[in-house]
Amino acid sequence: MFKSPCANRKYIYILPAILIIISIISMIFRGFNYGIDFTSGTTFEFTLPEGYSYSADMEEEIRELVSDTADGASTQIQQIGTDGMFIKMTELDNDTTDAVVEALLTYFGGEVSEDVLDSEVEIEAELVTEEETAAAVVEEVTEEAVEEATEEVTEEEEIIITNLEDVSAAEAENLTEAEEEPVEEETVDTTVLTRSGIKIDKVSASVSAQLIGNTFKAVLLAVILMLIYIGIRFDFKSGVCAVAALAHDLIIMFGFYSLFQCTMNTSFVAAVLTIIGYSINATIIVFDRVRENVKSMRKASFDEKADAAIRSSYTRTLFSSLTTLFTIGALYILGVSSIREFALPIIVGLVCGAYSSLFVAPTLWGLWKESGAKTAKAKNIKK
Numbered sequence: 001m002f003k004s005p006c007a008n009r010k011y012i013y014i015l016p017a018i019l020i021i022i023s024i025i026s027m028i029f030r031g032f033n034y035g036i037d038f039t040s041g042t043t044f045e046f047t048l049p050e051g052y053s054y055s056a057d058m059e060e061e062i063r064e065l066v067s068d069t070a071d072g073a074s075t076q077i078q079q080i081g082t083d084g085m086f087i088k089m090t091e092l093d094n095d096t097t098d099a100v101v102e103a104l105l106t107y108f109g110g111e112v113s114e115d116v117l118d119s120e121v122e123i124e125a126e127l128v129t130e131e132e133t134a135a136a137v138v139e140e141v142t143e144e145a146v147e148e149a150t151e152e153v154t155e156e157e158e159i160i161i162t163n164l165e166d167v168s169a170a171e172a173e174n175l176t177e178a179e180e181e182p183v184e185e186e187t188v189d190t191t192v193l194t195r196s197g198i199k200i201d202k203v204s205a206s207v208s209a210q211l212i213g214n215t216f217k218a219v220l221l222a223v224i225l226m227l228i229y230i231g232i233r234f235d236f237k238s239g240v241c242a243v244a245a246l247a248h249d250l251i252i253m254f255g256f257y258s259l260f261q262c263t264m265n266t267s268f269v270a271a272v273l274t275i276i277g278y279s280i281n282a283t284i285i286v287f288d289r290v291r292e293n294v295k296s297m298r299k300a301s302f303d304e305k306a307d308a309a310i311r312s313s314y315t316r317t318l319f320s321s322l323t324t325l326f327t328i329g330a331l332y333i334l335g336v337s338s339i340r341e342f343a344l345p346i347i348v349g350l351v352c353g354a355y356s357s358l359f360v361a362p363t364l365w366g367l368w369k370e371s372g373a374k375t376a377k378a379k380n381i382k383k
Contacts, residue, residue, distance in 0.1 A: 043201045222273060
């Protein structure tokens with residue numbers, strides 16, 4: 001089969017056909033497990049306090065901490081700069097959001113609970129209310145005393161009233177001076193995480209829908225540009241066959257994510273665009289060999305030229321794919337979760353891309369060419 005792929009193309013197409021059918025059925029009935037990037041969610045962004053450095057162990061600990069706090073909510077963590085952290089979670093209600101903040105503050109030795117702060121505020125408010133009430137009573141008593149004194153005016157009572165008014169005026173002046181005194185700014189402790197240092201945002205569903213639309217537009221634009229490029233460099237038939245091979249890769253990648261319900265996020269989109277470029281590059285190399293054989297093997301059929309090109313590309317495609325696969329596999333095994341989310345679709349795409357570049361694209365091109373040649377020959381015989 002591998003010595004003459006074009007002659008055995010019906011066997012070569014069996015495996016891709018089965019995988020494509022399974023993928024389409026899974027996408028229709030199971031759908032996708034969209035990550036936080038494609039759904040509404042809650043984000044937390046903050047700078048690590050002094051004495052803390054970002055590490056893979058810290059990322060896993062915080063992921064487990066906030067996920068458990070939010071009853072197993074999907075969580076993604078990214079590093080921002082050298083000492084920043086960005087946490088994305090599925091949409092949380094206010095109580096759960098406060099619980100996550102409390103968990104982060106506890107982990108980084110942060111401030112006291114919000115309940116404690118609320119009780120302190122309530123106590124302070126009660127004290128202020130009591131002071132205002134006492135002042136109102138004093139003012140009322142003073143006014144009544146003044147009115148009674150005016151009815152029976154004596155020298156002693158005038159002196160008392162005057163003293164009361166002087167005391168009230170002095171107290172008011174002292175209160176004004178106290179309010180005008182500048183309040184000293186509190187020193188911020190950078191060794192612990194504070195509540196005000198955590199920026200909380202909500203991602204709406206409309207923004208997520210726009211992101212999904214832009215993702216499909218990017219993939220579609222890339223495929224169209226590939227078709228134009230290959231059509232100009234070779235011919236239109238080869239461009240269509242290359243795009244068909246890309247569709248083979250993408251359908252299986254999407255089907256894999258649907259079947260196993262892997263989280264689909266922006267890392268998956270980046271991996272898809274990477275595989276499109278990688279796969280089309282391998283396909284162009286095989287097509288170049290076919291074009292060379294067209295010039296050097298004039299008496300051979302197009303299938304024979306394509307078979308020769310495929311055989312001469314075995315070693316190059318196999319070794320380059322394995323080299324990349326080993327590297328990405330190491331990242332998947334040893335990397336943090338954000339790296340694994342990017343590496344997994346790359347691994348699936350590498351395997352699909354290597355198969356489609358060697359066996360799908362060139363054999364389809366050969367089938368189309370041979371069918372066209374037979375049709376033209378039949379027309380000449382009728383004439």
